Amino acid sequence: MTSHPSSHRAAGGVSLIGVPTDVGAGSLGARMGPEALRVAGIAQAIAQFGLDVKDCGNLSGPANPGQPAVNGFRHLPEVVQWNQTLHDAMYAELSAGRLPIMLGGDHCLGIGSISAVARHCRDTGKKLRVLWFDAHADFNTATLTPSGNIHGMPVACLCGHGPQELIEIGGHVPAIKPKDIRQIGIRSVDEGEKRLVHDMGIEVFDMRYIDEMGMRHAMELALALIDSNTHLHVSLDVDFLDPTIAPGVGTTVRGGPTYREAQLCMEMIADTGRLASLDVVELNPALDERNRTAELAVDLIESLFGKSTLMRKA
Structure with a gap:
């Protein structure tokens, strides 16, 4: 295996931030995710890759x-409290010139994480591109949600559709614009959510698109127009992966990307050299x-940081 260190922007070091909560989820257990990722190495x-890795430990917050x-x-x-704490921790690491990795926890935490990234981009004059790898669109609202679980709502909240105390966390409403985000691997969207995702104009590469056009084409479009002034944030929900290879998630949906398709996504991101959180x-x-799901996630993260099978020609 060989790597090309120029393929990422982590020269200032990488910070791991554990967020052990499943307060936004329907099933218990995601609170153990950070430890599983640490155990998986x-x-x-x-x-x-020669990077300075600092484990900031776990944030603390209210019980579920x-x-x-x-x-x-x-x-x-409870969701507000966890996300506010996470926002502050992510923002501090970004401000220190480091690449933060949020170890969740359920996906409601995307609100705190991405609102911190968006705030950092406003501070530094950078463009934001969020790649949201997920089986679900996560664009529910209080009126649309079948369950009330906030892990189904982070994209809506980040785009300004949600309770005041969540949409304001990064200090700017909306935290991101719909055009800042690309969703990849989507295959389960609630009825009311479909209309809202469509109306907001979010670019979605769902599984049908990937089946028809191929993952490489989808990723080329998702990464289009990224340049040296772009902060690239990846939000990886492990239920993005097909449950046959990643069974350790609470909301499995059949028909997800294969191991190789997922690796290709990560390798193409690494090739941009723009991953920043x-x-x-x-x-x-x-x-x-x-x-095995944690080990697979770590395997993908290695590719995200530039692991490749062969030396690539520059």
Whole structure:
């Protein structure tokens, strides 16, 4: 295996931030995700590229109260608290010139993470591109949601559709514009959500598109127009992957990308040299088999940081 260190922007070092909560999810267990990723060797996998890896440990926040939804939201006060704490931690690492990796936790944490990245981009005058790898569009609102679980709402909240205390976390509403985000691997969207995603004009490369056009074409479009002034953020929900290779998630959806398709996504991102922050979310070790989903996630992250089979010609 060989790597090309020029393929990422982590010269200032990489910071791991564990966020052990499943407060936004329907099933318990994602709170154990950060530890599973550590056990699978995430720090060592990144350090092999000669990068300084700092494990910031786990953030702390309220326990999961296990309550039903109130006005369309489950656990809103707890979700707000976790996301505010995460926003502050991510923003501090970005401000220090480091590449933060958020180890989730469920995907409601994308609100705190990406609002911090968006704030950093406003500070530095950078363009933002978010690649959202997920089986779900995560664009539910209180009126649309079947469950009230906020891990189904982060993209809506980031685009300004959500409770005031969540949409304001980064200090700017909306935190991101719909044109900043590309969704890849989508194959489960609730009825009301379909209309909203369409109306907002979010660019979605769903599984049918990937089946018809190929993953390479989808990724070329998702990465189009990225330049040296672009901050590239990857939000990787492990349910993006087909459950036959990644069983350790609470919301499996059949028909996801294969191992090779997922690797290609990561390799093409590495080739841009623009990766500047990362979320790894929805890993649920309670549903996994011998930590294989965490090990697969770490394998993909290695590719994201530039692992390749052969020396590539520049």
